Amino acid sequence: MDHLIEFWPILKRLLIYVKPYKKKLTLAFFLLISGSISEVLGPILIGYFINNILSKHQLHLLTILTIIVLFIILQILSVFMNYFQSILFNKIAVKSINKLREDVMYAALRQPISEFDSQPIGQMISKVTNDTEAVKELYDTVAPILFRSILLIFIILFAMFILEWHMAIVALFILPLVIILMLIYQYYSTPLLRKVRYYLADINNKFNETINGMNVIQQFRQQHRFEQKIKKSSHLHYMSRMKILRLDGFLLRPLLSLLSAVILCNFMLLFSFLPTGAFEVGILYAFITYLGRLNEPLIAITIQQSVLQQSIVAGERIFSLIDSPKQKYGNSKKLLKSGKINIKNISFNYSNCEKNILENINIDIASKSFIAFVGHTGSGKSTLANLLMGYYPLKHGKIYLDDRSIDSISHCVLRKNILMVQQDPIVLSDTVFYNITLGREISEEKVWRILNTVHLSQLVKSMPKGIYSLLGEEGNNLSVGQKQLLAIARILVAYPKVLILDEATANIDSGTEKLIQKTLLSIRKNCTLIVIAHRLSTIVEADSIVVLNKGKVIELGTHKQLLDKKKCYWKMYKFQSSKF
Structure with missing residues (x-):
């Protein structure tokens, strides 16, 4: 029950990010519905052709050509509408995920300093990158496929009831079985997916730790030890993924295919026992076609449930960061008059x-x-x-x-x-000019004066592009002393x-x-x-x-x-x- 309680609040909160795109979303759903209807009308046309033309040998060329043209038009409409709805859903997904990433970065930048003392950096990086990418699949893959699949199921069932309600009732039995299957899958997959996201973040953290400490690792010949640490985390991630794959392999396609085969056998029995002429061959063809089509959205729903669960677990991790307490400051904006x-x-x-x-x-x-x-x-x-x-x-x-x-x-x-000027100051991977100004509006002349004051002007003049020369990652092309001088230069911009x-x-x-x-x-x-x-x-x-x-x-x-x-x-x- 805990999984179900957590699922809906997180899903609702993730869907809030698509609210600003209501018009585009409505158009995308309209195209999706139109494409699905065009797809379902095809078998009805073929069924009509079998029952009224082929079986009665009334081969009128104009009628046949009309049916062929209509069938091709329906297929072309289905392809184009599905293409444009896919583009729209992807645009909405990218814009929504950009806003989510902005919120995550906003939260990360306002975390209390104490959080960075205890939380591995790789875990936070994973929330900003991997977890937001997992949520993106909710917007551009899961939502449209789930909506299209559910829509197709209703349209196919509606078409079945119009053609022959006895056989439609038999086909309807598959739905409660699939719902039970999905609930069982959700129950067992959620804890496994949480482990997968955790182990992936742990791998990121260990890579981050290894790369940052490469000098020490190589100096003290610790390559093998760190290799084993990453190997262990990768193995745990692999084992969790394999458990999910085994769960998918057992509960998804094989069982659904088995259920569809049972329903098809019931169609054959029903067709065999009822009097001759009760069913037309065209209707049986349409039902067999629809059963195949019905199988596809049911499998899609169950498979997408796995992706949906990953998105929800990723969303849970993201919102844990967004909802965490921020660094607290006061409200007084009155400037200090002195340094007392x-x-x-x-x-x-x-x-x-x-x-x-x-x-x-x-x-x-x-x-x-x-x-x-x-x-x-x-x-x-x-x-x-x-x-x-x-x-x-x-x-x-x-x-x-x-x-x-x-x-x-x-x-x-x-x-x-x-x-504050720290013993090991942070140098940004940017120009000398930006590292001193940090976005503040300052003239080049003032920057040169400051560089003279801290005795860095000769060094900067020797660089290829002067104050617009790029400094390496964490200022790795500067000595520790030069980094400290650069940090003091930042202070001199405004006392x-x-x-x-x-x-x-x-x-x-x-x-x-x-x-x-x-x-x-x-x-x-x-x-x-x-x-x-x-x-x-x-x-x-x-x-x-x-x-x-x-x-x-x-x-x-x-x-x-x-x-x-x-x-x-x-x-x-x-x-x-x-x-x-």
């Missing part, structure tokens, strides 16, 4: 971790000040930066930006006023109120680092600068240094003050100094 930050009693842990990453953090940061977060790996520095960006909802404590709670500020205001640098100078040589320091000092005049630093030499001029250990603030002060205390920060600084 107050962190009050913040305690935080990730959803998959019971232990707090941050414990009772209290920090006040003045506007246009230079603050540094330092600490050993796992101390909570990056987590605190992510909370300041508004990436995760706060469960305990508050963050105030410009004396306003961060959870009351809208997404557009946050992203305009708080920016935010708060700029966070998460180990942004970790992979830059000492010469370039000094140049970046000068750039950062100029940025300080316009915004609050928060630096998460591993190299303590980069933060000696900070107004305040926050030392974190195991999620707690253990020291707070200037570089000189912390050295004078000779505690944790002093040990870290002495250790780094001794290495150089």
